[in-house]
Amino acid sequence: MNRIILLFLMFILGVTSCFAGSDLPERIHSNYENGVVIEVLSEENNEELAELFNLDQIGQLLRIKVLSGDLKNQEITVENQLTSNPAFDIDVKKGDRVLLSVERFFKEYEVYVAAKDRSAVLMFLVSLFSLLLLVVGGRAGLKIILSVLASFFLLVVLFLLILSGLRPVFITFIMLMTSAFVLGFILDGINVRTISSALAASASLSAGCLLSIIFVNVSDLDGLHCEEAVILHALKPFLDNREILMSSVMVAVFGVLLHICSCISNRIFELKSDNTKYNFASLFRAGMAQGKETIMTLSTSFLYAYVGLMIFMFLMLCEIPFLKFINLNSVVIVVITTCIASINLVLSIPISALVSSWVVDSFNKKKLKYPGFLS
Helix, strand or coil: CCCHCCCCCCCHHHHHHHHHHHHHHHHHEEEEEEEEEEEEEEEEEEEHHHHHHHHCCCCEEEEEEEEECCCCCCCEEEEEEEECCCCCCCCCCCEEEEEEEEEEEEEEEEEEEEECCCHHHHHHHHHHHHHHHHHHHHHHHHHHHHHHHHHHHHHHHHHHEEEEEEECCCCCCCEEEEEHHHHHHHHHHHHHHHHHHHHHHHHHHHHHHHHHHHHHHCCCCCCCCCCHHHHHHHHHCCCCCCHHHHHHHHHHHHHHHHHHHHHHHHHHHHHHHHHHCCCCHHHHHHHHHHHHHHHHHHHHHHHHHHHCHHHHHHHHHHCCCHHHEEEEEEHHHHHHHHHHHHHHHHHHHHHHHHHHHHHHHCCCCCCCEEECCCC
């Protein structure tokens, strides 16, 4: 009898937990909304916590007006804790725009300050960039804006495909190769010059892809070199972090690679257009000369770009032994990425000159010209 009662209770608990688990996502909703701080009602130091952690623990009581979502135009009171840790504290004052984390449970709301809202500044910078392009570049500036939007769209598609589980290196190569053709066609139409430039960029990208695969594997890197990579691995363990690292190297080098290939291809195309007697060898030599001139200004671009982005990490060199510093995952990745990108740039010169010379010389005086958008 006791066994029957025990089984019955286990059954009831199991059914209850199943219903509770299935009902929970429908009852709890979490999202982010915009708000503005109307007033800082109070700021008090929590003496107990301050004594426990040996740091000031200040509790703010804020009156915030919600600017979006279900609570739009409502003024609410929100607590905000400051722990004397600038990496995590969100110190706000009257008039600051904030991002609010809003959790709704049934009809009750829990609201927290998630971050400062900087979207207005970002939108201003993007608008200023677009306006300057239009004022200075005119028609060409509008083409550049369209090419930037197309690049952004293709990158979003790339990220979604990687998150879906496709092989990162393969899909990155395909999407970047597609970008080379799409951007060329938008900026200059469909013609021999853009086709040769896109083919040269694709061939050069192949070399970069091979280099990243070889050196990432030889260095035995696992791709878990930063907090974001660790979090992504925890959320989606089926993703290959090492391949994602290889893909990041390819994406990093692609923009400058496209620039070099375009310069070489344009030079070869102009020479052939001016004098059809130029043969393959002459075009190749001209392309090599143009590539050498272009790379002189780009030889240190990657070094300064990566050091600028990672300057806090490099300042750690003053605090830790040099041997340990150069073996940190983050440092190794920066060095490998910079070296692979630089080697790829050097290799792109003969590759671009070879491919562009062959394409332009093969077409000779044949016309293959369709105007690009807004031409």
